Amino acid sequence: xxxxxxxxxxxxxxxxxxxxxxxxxxxxxxxxxxxxxxxxxxxxxxxxxxxxxxxxxxxxxxxxxxxxxxxxxxxxxxxxxxxxxxxxxxxxxxxxxxxxxxxxxxxxxxxxxxxxxxxxxxxxxxxxxxxxxxxxxxxxxxxxxxxxxxxxxxxxxxxxxxxxxxxxxxxxxxxxxxxxxxxxxxxxxxxxxxxxxxxxxxxxxxxxxxx
Numbered sequence: 001x002x003x004x005x006x007x008x009x010x011x012x013x014x015x016x017x018x019x020x021x022x023x024x025x026x027x028x029x030x031x032x033x034x035x036x037x038x039x040x041x042x043x044x045x046x047x048x049x050x051x052x053x054x055x056x057x058x059x060x061x062x063x064x065x066x067x068x069x070x071x072x073x074x075x076x077x078x079x080x081x082x083x084x085x086x087x088x089x090x091x092x093x094x095x096x097x098x099x100x101x102x103x104x105x106x107x108x109x110x111x112x113x114x115x116x117x118x119x120x121x122x123x124x125x126x127x128x129x130x131x132x133x134x135x136x137x138x139x140x141x142x143x144x145x146x147x148x149x150x151x152x153x154x155x156x157x158x159x160x161x162x163x164x165x166x167x168x169x170x171x172x173x174x175x176x177x178x179x180x181x182x183x184x185x186x187x188x189x190x191x192x193x194x195x196x197x198x199x200x201x202x203x204x205x206x207x208x209x210x211x
Contacts, residue, residue, distance in 0.1 A: 018185040037178050044208035056149070056189040063117060063146040064187060064202050070099045070108050070119075071183050071206040077105070078132045084211055085177035091170045092154045095183070098135070100210075104128065107135040110146075112155050117147040117187075149191045151199055160203075 015166035017025075063166040076098045099106050107122040120141040124133035142187040157167035159182035167184050171177050183206050190199030 046128070051199060052191045053200065054077070054108070056191050059147045060189050060202045063189075064185060064204055066119065067110065068117040068188075068204060068206050069101060070097065071185075072209050073099045073101050075100050075105055075131055075210050076172055076178070077134065079134065083178070084112045085174060086181050086208065087158075087171065087177045090156070090158050090177060090180060092156055095156050105131065105133045109141070110116045110156075112150055112152070114144060114149050115148065117150050117155070118124055119146050136164050138145060147187070147189050149189050150187065151190045152186055154186060157186070158182070161211075180208070182207050 010026040065161070076086045077084045077098050086099075087095060087097050088107075089109070094110060096107060098107050100106075101170060104124050104127055106124065109120040109122070111118050120142055120143040122135050125137050126133070154169060157169060158171050158180045159165065159167050160176065160179035161181045162179065164182050167182075171180060171187070182202065185206060186203045188199050188201040190197065192199070
């Protein structure tokens with residue numbers, strides 16, 4: 001037997017892979033590809049969910065901080081010998097209150113419309129009037145967006161001085177507006193359009209310390 005023949009016998013067949021081997025390789029490659037794709041998609045989904053939760057948590061915290069500050073500094077304006085209510089609007093989705101957060105009081109309006117919570121500020125008619133400031137003029141309001149994707153349907157509830165444990169959905173008349181001393185804020189933000197995440201919720205009962 002020649003050297004070439006001995007080499008071929010020892011090395012085996014040189015016909016290449018069989019169809020069965022090729023099919024097995026394709027199946028294994030497909031399974032590995034599916035596993036890699038699934039793992040990658042899951043990692044991106046977890047990263048997305050984490051980013052959404054962090055953004056919602058930040059949005060809720062910042063909005064609640066601003067709301068709390070405004071409500072705690074609410075004041076009842078004085079017009080002559082008459083004391084007006086600090087609140088002129090008090091509904092589940094909006095409120096307007098006079099608050100002292102700067103040199104002069106301002107009239108602040110919170111409104112929840114289409115899932116967006118905005119804060120609008122109206123300056124007093126004349127500077128330096130203090131608690132006797134009025135807000136009869138209609139200058140352009142300075143409006144800012146506090147939070148988006150708000151899912152709360154009852155954002156605000158109100159407790160009167162007669163019973164701070166009973167919260168009302170809205171205050172219907174001026175006489176009762178003057179009794180409001182506590183506002184409960186129930187704020188939920190959910191940026192997940194797929195509905196898989198529960199959203200970020202923060203509830204706080206804020207006492208109006210000056211009323």
